[in-house]
Amino acid sequence: MNALESTSTRPYLIRALYDWCTDNGLTPYVAVQVDDTVQVPREYVKNGEIVLNISFDATSSLKLGNEFIEFKARFAGTAREIMVPVNRVIAIYARENGQGMAFPVPATSAGADEGARGASLASVPPAGLAGEADPKVVQLVTPEAPPPGTEPPKPPSGPRPALKRVK
Template structure:
């Protein structure tokens, strides 16, 4: 089995972000096995975003099977471990430049189990009223005749 390319890409991206004075944010699927992050900071969707800038972390190590470092959350020290399979992306805070790793996105085992909401193709009366109001507000009468300029002294 070949090794994951993600640790190599993370290292290259981090080097680039540091060189460009960008703040690297690691987006992690905290629901994956082996992830060690403070659970109190995990979002409702199961993700956590970790600041990887030099002033925010200590003892940073990129290994073939994951990333590890020490960090503080609300003043409390935490040891962080993120397996490669839990890394969703590395992006900069300032410009959202970076990479997302679709191979690590959660998958549905059986596509037939996906529940789609029943969306009606009919528009509601309220939507029609808003659309009409928007069109009326944008209807500006164009001036008639030939354009002319006036000299102002």
């Protein structure tokens, strides 16, 4: 079997990074480029992309297959069935530190928004990949840090809730 006949490494890398996140107590997120093949709540799609929390606590019936990522999740209290083709996943990373992996952005399907390539991912030319037609490599760009002197919101003050054991 040559490289052209072998299966994609993307689903294997997604599963490996998911395991790494969960083993280290981190929250795995996937960034997905949305088109007609992606089943997600459209009201949460921005610039043709959606970021999904795929942690154990946020999902039920999670299946990280070779062709699809499938799970059930709640959005604003409503249970939804999510199905994402693996080839539409453009990144998987840990929420807490941003470590993970970005994948080449899939070719835009006919009729899809050309501007949907996303502001959060930048295409850069690959090094040493000659002979491929318009290959793309993506780099995950982290959001800017808050301006210096800005403090995070303080938690509410007052007595802490306590549990009372009843026998």
